[in-house]
Amino acid sequence: KDHFKVCWSIYAGWMPWAYAQESGIIKKWGDKYGIDIDVVQINDYVESMNQYTAGQFDGCTMANMDALTIPAASGVDSTALIVGDYSNGNDAVILKGKKHLKDIKGQNVNLVQFSVSHYLLARALASVGMSEKDVNVVNTSDADMASVFGTSDVTAAVTWNPIVSEILQMPNTYDVFDSSQIPGEILDTMVVNTKTLKENPNFGKALVGAWYEIMGLMQGNSAKAKEVRTDMAEAAETNLAGYDAQLAKTHMFYTPQSALKLVDSKQLYTTMKHVAEFSFAHGLLGDGAPSAGAVGIQMPAGVFGDKNNIKLRFDPTYMQMAADGKL
Amino acid sequence: MGLNMKKMINLKPSRTSAIIIGLLPFVLLLVIYMVSSDARLAINPSDKMLPAFSQMGDAIYRMAFEPSRRTGDYVFWQDTLSSLGRLGAGVLIAALLGLVIGLLTGALPVVNASFSPLLTVISLVPPLALLPILFIVVGLGEASKITLIAIGITPFIARDIQRRTQEIPSEQLVKAQTLGASTSQILIRVLLPQIMPKLIDAIRLSLGSGWLFLIAAEAISSTDGLGYRIFLVRRYLAMDIILPYVAWITLLAFLIDFLLARLNRRLFPWSLEGGA
Amino acid sequence: MGLNMKKMINLKPSRTSAIIIGLLPFVLLLVIYMVSSDARLAINPSDKMLPAFSQMGDAIYRMAFEPSRRTGDYVFWQDTLSSLGRLGAGVLIAALLGLVIGLLTGALPVVNASFSPLLTVISLVPPLALLPILFIVVGLGEASKITLIAIGITPFIARDIQRRTQEIPSEQLVKAQTLGASTSQILIRVLLPQIMPKLIDAIRLSLGSGWLFLIAAEAISSTDGLGYRIFLVRRYLAMDIILPYVAWITLLAFLIDFLLARLNRRLFPWSLEGGA
Amino acid sequence: MSQSIQTKTAVSNVKKAAVTPIIQGTNIGKSYGQDIILERVNVSVQEGEFITLVGASGCGKSTFLKMILGIETATEGELLLDGKPIPNEPGSDRGIVFQQYSVFPHMTVLENVIAAKGFQKSSITGYLFGKEKKVAKQEAAEMLAQVGLGHALNRYPHELSGGMKQRLAIAQAVICKPRILLLDEPFGALDPGIRADMHALVLDLWHKHKLTIFMVTHDLKEGFYLGTRLWVFDKLRHDPHSPNAYGASITYDLPVGHMPEPLYDEIDQQLRPITKMEQPISSME
């Protein structure tokens, strides 16, 4: 197999994939390993993951929690090939007219159910000794969140950027809890099919190689870096300032070393345990799942859950190669 | 000359054979589904794409007959009730508006001249694109869903009723006037009652779009409803819930259509045959 | 007896006054918009909900006449082209399928008996609920958008054509047979040409839904198109782009409808008047 | 058409009566755009006359009735009702029965007639209540018995035969006590057997209610036997290259009962011509 397809959707931490395709960097790396890789943009995040799960793509960008609840829970053995960033304020709980998280009690909270926003809410509530029972969750599409928040009946929302900054520009809105308070828990990854990766290590090498080349290009304040980021900004229908603002709340792992530090740590294990428990409590691991460990997660720090049913793997091999300059 | 020698165009199947060959495609589809589902499940037993019928049965049984752990509701019925309520309210509003607009523009040339162009333009605007404005005007609650349905189908109903009103033979209007009827009397006594069965027909025709807008509205913001559930569980690819939900919506659509047709025949026995 | 004393129902405005009172509601709407927009902008100058016309003009000028720095495209025109292409392809496929299905089921009782029940059921399934399944079956490429449009409107066109075919006076079929025509000759020479103008009418009627499905599909899987853009900028609440885009879609819808109507009159001059 | 212009002078044989005629038309013409339909129609009708109108299809008979009804206006000349310009919309003094669509399909037979009574009231809806309704109901039932529909009061029009529908339409028109009754081929769609009964009914009502009746028919025999006066509409001039260059007028205005046999045959031949030719024919029309 020498033709591969990966998909991505618009999000600050994933915009490099737009640049990868456009600048030809991905083609360059494909050529180097004798394969070719299509990088396809998909408008709807959920749909991109579904397509990957259905087998239409060999890889897809998604958050760690979604990797567990969508492909892994559907029995598609997946590997987090690149951990690109963690949300460091990009996701936020926003209240209208109230400045403290505690005031959320009893309110309707608009968010995309079962997404990382939902997870963030659960973590936020736990931090002040409340649980989801104390609020009323209203499923709301992310595309409409901004316009919806302008109406008087919406007083609380959990969402991500660029919507967060859009909403915070409205008068009388307050960011009462955001992902910077749970650093390293909302990870944005490039997930690829484990079987495909095993059979085609070159596929992994090309993706990782391209990624870190772009990371090198976009970082900093050089004219080139600005130009690269402007390209990414325009692909996201915003401008350099807007995109930089989003990046400010995204902790990018510009180097493989920094990513490896997190992946190899015990913290990842704890995070994934939280995530698995949250997912289990919301029935996201499937109705037949007997426990939070129903879907096994393999990490450098150990396996969480069912060792005989490992479907999600954090594999540092390829990032390590990048770190070692072996790509 | 036996039946078999007839030209294809003259061949008419008997009642029984019509029923049998009518069912055939359905049976075929079911068989195709079952075979494909088995094939996929054989490769990956936790595949969610084409669940077996037993899986779908289990999923729906759980949703329909076991109270939800979180809320204590019977989710399936709760979704059905909410959706039907919204659909009903939206369609009702659209029907009323459509009736008034259609009747007045259809019957009174002056009103027609002033509102028809606007109506034409409005009917061309894709309502889904206008959602943000809708939210500003009516907020996000139930009102927004009902309004979206109403906005979506009112132009269709209004234009249909307008056309139907214009189709009423002008002889009747002339006749009414020779009997001394005023404009309001003609509207209320001659046109309105004759338009009522057409209104029910127009509602039947617009229910398809009604469901569409309902699902779109519920996908945007909701806490229950059939469309909400489909879009929610799409997140984890629960086709064992989506497929039965789609089938259920189809059945509901069929039942509503059937009941409206019955209602029409019941309420307006005179409307079945042509003119007078 | 002057014109003024006529009953409302008999009052017919002259051509010029009809045009004037027809434009009135539009002017009114514009004024209402401008007042509300000014009011909102006065309170919060960076309000994005109801942008001033100048803001919209700027935004669209940028998209239509300044090449995108990234791709070099003129975004507005690129979006328009892509969307029209998809709409055209989807509608064309639906028209072809609908024509074949409608003609065969309408003309041949045997085919009717075997496919009409299926067609009825399919026409009741809300296509938006099928989106998740659709994307999995046909993927996310251009095919998915075109398929959604085609799936969405084929049942309508097929059923309309079926009804129209059945409306062709049976006398014509009998006459053709007395002239020695076979089934295929009747289908191709007698029914098909007479159905063509009805097909165009059916397309005109289904274009509204066509736009709807296009926008829905582009919102999910696309990298350009009018629906894509609206969906994308909705996150930034960029009403200065959304509103002109909606107006543009409405204008396009109107133009397409108008052109199809003209085409119909051109191609099928014989179809304007009733039977023969 | 083989008649000579001379025979058409019969038209002007209208006697000038001392009483104001109920309908008087002088030099009436009607055209739609370029098409001239009627021209130089001169009529004077006294109250109580029963006029039957015959003529080829499309020659303007219905148009003439519509002018009396007030839904068309003469483009030339003047049409007077009781010496005053005719109102430009229908009113309850001029009743009409069309060939079709003359009754309200959504009302029962009885409701159709009661509604007619209700419309006389100047209320928003014309609904009748209480005593008023009772009176109207009784009056309607009587009228319906008169036209032979006493047994079908609660049926809907679609449950009636063609003849019964026309009886109903007539009852509806007559209960409003119009002075003029216009009948536009009222029996055109009916079976011959039923038509005879309808003739009897119309004559009966004409006598009882002292109506002035204008009735269009395509059957000369019917027109001849039914009316007190027969009008034949035809074109005075004819341009074969431009069929609508000239309009029709009244070519015969005959008191019934005074028609010589040859004239009857001539008109009949004009309305139902039979020609047996053996030689091949060339293009025509």
Add this chain to the structure above:
Amino acid sequence: MSQSIQTKTAVSNVKKAAVTPIIQGTNIGKSYGQDIILERVNVSVQEGEFITLVGASGCGKSTFLKMILGIETATEGELLLDGKPIPNEPGSDRGIVFQQYSVFPHMTVLENVIAAKGFQKSSITGYLFGKEKKVAKQEAAEMLAQVGLGHALNRYPHELSGGMKQRLAIAQAVICKPRILLLDEPFGALDPGIRADMHALVLDLWHKHKLTIFMVTHDLKEGFYLGTRLWVFDKLRHDPHSPNAYGASITYDLPVGHMPEPLYDEIDQQLRPITKMEQPISSME
């Protein structure tokens, strides 16, 4: 209906000819469910006859033509074509012209007739090409000249008058050289003036092409002058409480030219009755 049963024996006066009749029906009956439309119809028609059918509306004249056409089947008795059971679908040996809808509105006059030629070919589409097309075109143009449409070859039916449309329908039927031509009130919707021309045309074609014609008309005068033989359809028995309990049959089968005046008047009165009654009428129908 005042005729006695005795006069109806005329029906059986059909002479048994030695040649096989082109159409022979013995004891034909037709019913739709409970409704009996026709009963005990016995006919025998020789090639070349011109038969006109008259009778009240709904008595089954069209139904009878449909049985010859093959789109309805007799529920009783036997209908033979050339001594063999009649085919159960239409074929090119039996042409038809209806009152309406007899031509294809999407083809020009010429195309209508060429298409008829094309249908004779057993190809999928029936389109003609090359020389075949040229021949068909010429033949069609000749036929159209014969019926007087030589000047309107490229017009569409909606641009034709009613009479021209019927000429076209006839030309279309005749060019296929049918042995039997069925005409169901072909001139019912035409102006009287035009009808006379059409009569001439039909008689001309009948002679030229040696057709056997069955023509339904509602005008006795027309039927009487046009055919060689006149059939009157009527019910032999009548139950006023259940109008469809008995079917119609042929009550008169008359060679044209031998009809006594009183009989003509009697049939005419039956088809176009006029009764003048002065007394109020009671409920009827």
